[in-house]
Amino acid sequence: MFPRKFDYVAPSSLDETVDALKGAGFAKVMSGGMSLLPLMKLRLVSPELVVDIGRIPGLDQISEEGDMLTIGALVRHYQTAGSEKVPAALAAAAAYTGDVQVRNRGTTVGAVVHGDLAADQPAAVLALGGVIVVQGPNGVREIPATDFFVDTLTTAIEPDEVATAIKVPKGGSSAYDKLGRRGGHTDYAVAGAAAWVKKDNGNITECRVALTGVAGRPTLAEGTAEAMVGTDGSAGAIAEAASKAADGVSVLEDLYGSEEYKAHLATVYAKRALTLALNE
Amino acid sequence: MTVNDRSVSGDIDPRTLLVHFIRENLNLTGTHIGCETSYCGACTVMFDGRTVKSCTVLAVAADGATITTIEGLAKNGQLHAVQEGFWERHGLQCGFCTPGMIMAAVGLLEENNNPSEDEIRHGIEGNLCRCTGYHNIVKAIEYAGAKLRGEEPPPAEWEVSA
Amino acid sequence: MSTTSVLGGSVRRREDPALIRGKGRFVDDIKLAGTTHVAFVRSPFAHAKINSIDASAAMEMEGVIAIYTADDVRHLGLLLAQVAIGRLRPLLADGVVKHAGEAVAMVVAENRYLAQDAADAVEVDYEPMKAIVDIKEAASDKAMVHEELESNTLITWEAGPWGNEEGIAATKEKIAEAKKRDDIVTVSMEMKNQRLIPTAIEPRAVIADWNDGYGRMTVYSSTQIPHALAGAIAKTFGLAANAVDVIAPEVGGGFGAKLNVYADEMLVSFASMQLGRPVKYTESRRESPYNTIQxxxxxxxxxxxxxxxxxxxxxxxxxxxxxxxxxxxxxxxxxxxxxxxxxxxxxxxxxxxxxxxxxxxxxxxxxxxxxxxxxxxxxxxxxxxxxxxxxxxxxxxxxxxxxxxxxxxxxxxxxxxxxxxxxxxxxxxxxxxxxxxxxxxxxxxxxxxxxxxxxxxxxxxxxxxxxGPSALSGLGFSWTTYGLPSAFSGSGLVRINGDASVTVIIGTGPSGQGHETTWAQLVAGQLGIDYEKVRVTHGNTAESPMGIGTFGSRSAAVDGAASYEAALKVKAKAAQIAAHILEASADDIEFSDGSAHVAGSPDKSVSWEDIVTSAYHPHMLPEGMEGGLEAHSVFSPAxxxxxxxxxxxxxxxxxxxxxxxxxxxxxxxxxxxxxxxxxxxxxxxxxxxxxxxxxxxxxxxxxxxxxxxxxxxxxxxxxxxxxxxxxxxxxxxxxxxxxxxxxxxxxxxxxxxxxxxxxxxxxxxxxxxxxxxxxxxxxxxxxxxxxxxxxx
Structure with a gap:
């Protein structure tokens, strides 16, 4: 209920943020705090320094640049969910995150960087082929989502770096669907899938499907994506491709699902997400 | 920060949660604490015009913000339509979740003053009530929506059936 | 939907204006000057021996006032239970822990953040032992949950006519006949009825405030049973029953979980006596399932x-x-x-x-x-x-x-x-x-x-x-464990004030059931006094008549009936006074619109104000009538x-x-x-x-x-x-x-x-x-x- 003591800074620029993180010991960057603060209150995470980026101007924008859409580090879930510019998979994932109050405060970048294995938006960013933009002492670098999610609550971001934005490519069609813990779209995902497809002349030319809640981190269902490419995207093709969703994925059991059940749900939600994407 | 139209300040430990600042420093105890995982919503307040769970916001992060708590909802002694709805439609029993529930409903109706039952249920998904089964809370919000639209609220179920 | 409302009707609740404005007062909202705050050290093991507890480092931390362990509270005995079959709970784990989250030590500090910091710094050396969790395994008695008990099965409740010879014989005969006709089906299933965590949205909270000048303990608790709690504290600390006042203010849901006397209630009382300061404990949601019953x-x-x-x-x-x-x-x-x-x-x-x-x-x-x-x-x-x-x-x-x-x-x-x-x-x-x-x-x-x-x-x-029936005490249910004289009876007191407003004081402790509204309706209807003039108070044991509490869907049927009967007593007396004033027969007196009327003579009436004035001027009363206009009833149904x-x-x-x-x-x-x-x-x-x-x-x-x-x-x-x-x-x-x-x-x-x-x-x-x-x-x-x- 009560976090341990920590030092607090609220820098007014990203450069100041990087300076604050430099040699700070155990520091955590906070944007909305929806993921970090509950862990701190339960004393499961007790940083020495909290760097609150909430006062840095200019990070709360969704902007388009060429083929890419940039979502700044202070864009709240409700903004992502409500923006017509945001690809459907990510908008739906943001809409299914937390609840109204959490969506009013929490940020899309924060949810992605937190790397919870059952969160919604990481899978969407992964399926969309997004990149995470981080800034550190050595400048800015872009980490592809495929390299970003390392393990449960562990990502490729370094302790002295701050995530400044997520970029996702525009184009193609996408969708996200999940089974929440109380059923429907509520709460964390028992399992869910985001799908992205590109079609040319009636045939699927590119496809990515990402799973959440199934493995220790958001994971690509590579077998499904490969099987989709070259097909016409018919219900039969989807069903066949989706049946491979859990192939090669190391499925984790939890209170809400056995390994067998989660592997099964991976195929169901790969199918549902692909179907939705192709009907977008 | 500004709380209920009043400018307030305090020197606090950075770890102080907004809900504790409101309850302990400002003595506004209408904002309640029901859990520590931002699940129950009893601590819901308006933060710069949108609802947040004040148990999961640092008080220092609210520096400069405009906050409205349940105590600031009635203006000049006049209940807000949502408060009136909860009273008229028996939207509360023990009353512990009520302040947070009312703030969530205010947030919902500010965005959409004519929500369907499904939209109401979705709009208060972040607030748990253990007493009412939500049935009369939905009716209370329907009542408030009608009032805000300047319409006559539908009659209470017990008036229809009595 | 069909509804029959014979007694009241639906009126807006009396409780609501405070609650919808954020003005309702729950225990955690109460701040007494000089209050100290509690955090518990809880066992991470379900079954373990406690080799040692080292609180020395924690005692040195900022804001820490005291740290207590079983050694400090052993003399108070075990937590009282009404049906004392099985092992009763020690106030703090004494040498051994028997469930995960059991309280091992209590830290008292200047605020909750500091109390939690110190609780984290208390070092406990546990020696984990095998935990028996599955009930079938426990029932096999291969290993004991409590060494001192003979069996893990504390008692077996058995009932039904299969239990007597006549019933068995008759049933067996019927089954045999059906079998002979090949007209028999047997369906059998093992089913679970899983364990639940009651989860009132208000976590339990308690404040104890011992004043050694008055020699009196005041306890604010989120409880469904204020009188039982007062009795339990009095018994535990050897105080007179009237030296403990328990106040249950607004209670944020109970559902049975607050129908209990808790170790934390005894412990904050103990600490307040030791420290001479108010001591407050509010459960966090996370520890509630380890601290409040399931x-x-x-x-x-x-x-x-x-x-x-x-x-x-x-x-x-x-x-x-x-x-x-x-x-x-x-x-x-x-x-x-x-x-x-x-x-x-x-x-x-x-x-x-x-x-x-x-x-x-x-x-x-x-x-x-x-x-x-x-x-x-x-x-x-x-x-x-x-x-x-x-x-x-x-x-x-x-x-x-x-x-x-x-x-x-x-x-x-x-x-x-x-x-x-x-x-x-x-x-x-x-x-x-x-x-x-x-x-x-x-x-x-x-x-x-x-x-x-x-x-x-x-x-x-x-x-x-x-x-329910007071005879239930014969079945082993008895509130006398907590020093109460009462079995399950209900009580209510109805008082007419000088301005003809009415105060109803009840012995139950509601947690959202709307007693202030329903009881006011009951009493107002009987007395012919405007509902708005009836106030119902509850939850303070110093002021309210003996009552058991709000649980088991009992309040209206038992305590409501008591308040109703108290209202009838007041009405009967008021009728006699009115008859005396109006020179009519008490049998002809009717009450409505805030006055007593003589049936059939609409111009002959006297207001409740005048009746109550007479009641407190005995020379104005019929000869032999006692002064005052209030009544108390105890109701025990058959x-x-x-x-x-x-x-x-x-x-x-x-x-x-x-x-x-x-x-x-x-x-x-x-x-x-x-x-x-x-x-x-x-x-x-x-x-x-x-x-x-x-x-x-x-x-x-x-x-x-x-x-x-x-x-x-x-x-x-x-x-x-x-x-x-x-x-x-x-x-x-x-x-x-x-x-x-x-x-x-x-x-x-x-x-x-x-x-x-x-x-x-x-x-x-x-x-x-x-x-x-x-x-x-x-x-x-x-x-x-x-x-x-x-x-x-």
Whole structure:
């Protein structure tokens, strides 16, 4: 209920943020705090320094640049969910995150960087082929989502770096669907899938499907994506491709699902997400 | 920060949660604490015009913000339509979740003053009530929506059936 | 919906203006000058020896005032329990811990943040031991939960005519005859009724304030039983009963979890006496499941033997109930409460046997329904399975086996208890003949035609509440453990003030039931005084008459009846005074519009103000009459009350994922007369939500080592508004004959009637796939698994 003591800074620029993180010991960057603060209150995470980026101007924008859409580090879930510019998979994932109050405060970048294995938006960013933009002492670098999610609550971001934005490519069609813990779209995902497809002349030319809640981190269902490419995207093709969703994925059991059940749900939600994407 | 139209300040430990600042420093105890995982919503307040769970916001992060708590909802002694709805439609029993529930409903109706039952249920998904089964809370919000639209609220179920 | 309001009607609640403005005062809102704050050091192990506790570093930390361990409080003895069978709880773990989260040390500091910091710094050296978590393993007695006990089975409750020779012989003969005719079906299932965490949204909180100048303890507690708590503190600390004032201000939901006396209440009292400062403890949600009782936790086999045309010849229930590690207020008595309704509404012979087993888990005790939801769940699930087996409509099976209406009032259940009033056929038919029920059937049939898996579930129940008869103390229930003279009687005091306003003081401690409204309606109606002029106060033991508390759906039927009778006494006296003033006969005096009138002479009247003025000027009174205008009544009914009802649910299952959704819920309850339809319906809504939630969502899960895996709301999902439909309520009205109001109680009926209704519906949805039973909760994974198991 009560976090341990920590030092607090609220820098007014990203450069100041990087300076604050430099040699700070155990520091955590906070944007909305929806993921970090509950862990701190339960004393499961007790940083020495909290760097609150909430006062840095200019990070709360969704902007388009060429083929890419940039979502700044202070864009709240409700903004992502409500923006017509945001690809459907990510908008739906943001809409299914937390609840109204959490969506009013929490940020899309924060949810992605937190790397919870059952969160919604990481899978969407992964399926969309997004990149995470981080800034550190050595400048800015872009980490592809495929390299970003390392393990449960562990990502490729370094302790002295701050995530400044997520970029996702525009184009193609996408969708996200999940089974929440109380059923429907509520709460964390028992399992869910985001799908992205590109079609040319009636045939699927590119496809990515990402799973959440199934493995220790958001994971690509590579077998499904490969099987989709070259097909016409018919219900039969989807069903066949989706049946491979859990192939090669190391499925984790939890209170809400056995390994067998989660592997099964991976195929169901790969199918549902692909179907939705192709009907977008 | 500004709380209920009043400018307030305090020197606090950075770890102080907004809900504790409101309850302990400002003595506004209408904002309640029901859990520590931002699940129950009893601590819901308006933060710069949108609802947040004040148990999961640092008080220092609210520096400069405009906050409205349940105590600031009635203006000049006049209940807000949502408060009136909860009273008229028996939207509360023990009353512990009520302040947070009312703030969530205010947030919902500010965005959409004519929500369907499904939209109401979705709009208060972040607030748990253990007493009412939500049935009369939905009716209370329907009542408030009608009032805000300047319409006559539908009659209470017990008036229809009595 | 039909409602009959004989006594009141629906008025806006008196309680609400404060609560909707954020002005309601709950315990955690109370700040006394100089208050200190508590955090507990809790065991991470379910069963361990405590080798040492080192608080020296913690004592040096900022703001720390004191740290207490078992050595400091051992002399106070064990926590008092009403039915003291099993091992009672030490106030702090004494050398050994018996469940995860058991309090080992108490830190008192200047604020809560600092208290928690110090609690984290207390070093405890534990030696973990094997934990016994599974109740069947515990019941085998291969290893003991408490070395000093002879068996892990603390007591076995057994009841029913199968228990006597005559009953056994008669039943056996009937079964043998049916067998000879090849007209016999036996259906048997082992089913779980899982453990639950009551989860009032207000976590429990307590403040103790000892003043050694007055020699008096004032305790503010989030409790349903303020008088019992005051008594327990007085007994524990050797104080006089009138030296302890307990105040239960607004209580943020109870549901049975606050119907208990807790170690933390004794510990803050102790610390306040030691430190001479107020001491406050507010549970965090995370520690609440380790500190406040849990409920249910049964596994039992239900068996029905009956004919192929629906005559049930025998019903048997054989199972175990998990008591947890320590016995608290009612712990082992909860399954006993189940026996009261063990044979339900039926006339068939019953044999009921539940063993109460201790384990290394948190204590269980009363949670909404307390034994009755479990009993009705087993009976109604197995009856549904039997009806399906013989391919007969469940409603028909019920009608065939119900106790006939001609046996009421005073019918005796096969299990041995006497009912008050009942009309089971009328009630069930009111449901099954209703347009709402027909609509459920047509919705189901239409959905099925579309290939959807939609099921309709039906069940009915009788429950027992309104405790009750003072003779219950003979059954081992006795509040005298806490130093109270009272068994289960209710009380109320009605006082007319000088301005003809009315103060009603009641001995119960409500937690959302609207007593301030309902009692005001009762009293105002009798006295002919405007409802707005009646104020009901409660919850302060120094001011209120002796009362037990708000639980077991008892308040209206017992304490309400007491306030009603007190109002009648006041009215009778006022009539005599008015008759004296008006020179009329007291028999001709009627009260309305704030005055007493002489019947038939509208111009002859006297106001309540003048009556009360006379009452306090004895020279103005009839000769021999005592002064004053207030009255106190104690009410003890001849019997408990027995509400009943029938429910129906429509659910849809997505067989691909197992996701189960409740689409509709329809009720036909009978709680006797209704004072306020608004409040009664509200109680049903909330009761339904908790029963449905047991069926669909909640599950307190322990791992093999005895760790509770579901201690936060993240892992213990409560339903949100999105997960429930609006409810469709109706009622029949069969007044009780054991209290003057004819009311029965409604706080628990919704819960008792609903869990099995939802499970029956889910089984109906999946029966064609071969599913015969799914243990609660109907989470997607379980439902999906049941479908897989049925297919293989």
């Amino acid at each position: 409920g249910r936790g049964w596994v039992a086999t239900a068996t029905i033997t009956g004919t192929k045309d629906g005559e049930v010849l025998a019903f048997e229930l054989d199972g175990l109930a998990d008591m947890g590690a320590y016995t608290q207020n009612f712990t082992v008595a909860i399954p006993f409460l189940g026996t009261f309704v063990g044979s339900g509404q039926y006339k068939f012979p019953t044999h009921w046997k539940i063993g109460c087993v201790t384990t290394h888990t948190m204590t269980t005790d009363a949670y909404r329904g307390a034994g009755r939801p479990e009993a009705i769940y087993y009976l109604e699930r197995i009856l549904d399975a039997y009806a399906r087996e013989i391919e007969m409509d469940l409603a028909e099976v019920k009608l065939k086996n119900f106790i006939p209406e001609s046996d009421f009032p005073g019918a005796v259940a096969p299990i041995g208890f006497q009912f008050d009033t009942g009309a089971y056929q009328t009630n069930l038919k009111a449901l099954t003949d209703s347009a709402e029920y027909s609509e459920l059937k047509s919705l189901r049939d239409k959905a099925r035609a579309e290939g959807r898996h939609v099921g309709l579930g039906l069940s009915s129940y009788v429950e027992v509440c309104g405790f 019997n408990a009350t027995w509400p009943f009802g029938a429910h129906a649910a429509l659910v849809e299952v997505d067989p691909e994922t197992g996701f189960t959704q409740l689409l509709r819920y329809v009720t036909m309850d009978d709680c006797g007369n209704v004072i306020s339809p608004m409040i009664v319906d509200g109680q049903i809504h909330g009761g339904l939500a908790q029963g449905i939630s047991q069926a669909m969502f909640e599950d307190a899960i322990y791992d093999e080592e005895g760790n509770l895996l579901t201690s936060s709301l993240v892992d213990y999902p409560l339903p949100t508004a999105q997960d429930l439909p609006s409810f469709n309520l109706s009622r029949t009205v069969t007044p009780s004959d054991v209290n003057p109001l004819g009311v029965k109680g409604i706080g628990e009926a919704g819960t008792i009637g609903s869990a099995q209704t939802v499970v029956n519906a889910a089984v109906d949805a999946l029966y064609d796939l071969g599913v015969r039973h799914i243990d609660m909760p109907l989470r997607s994974r379980r439902v999906w698994q049941a479908i897989q198991d049925a297919r293989s």
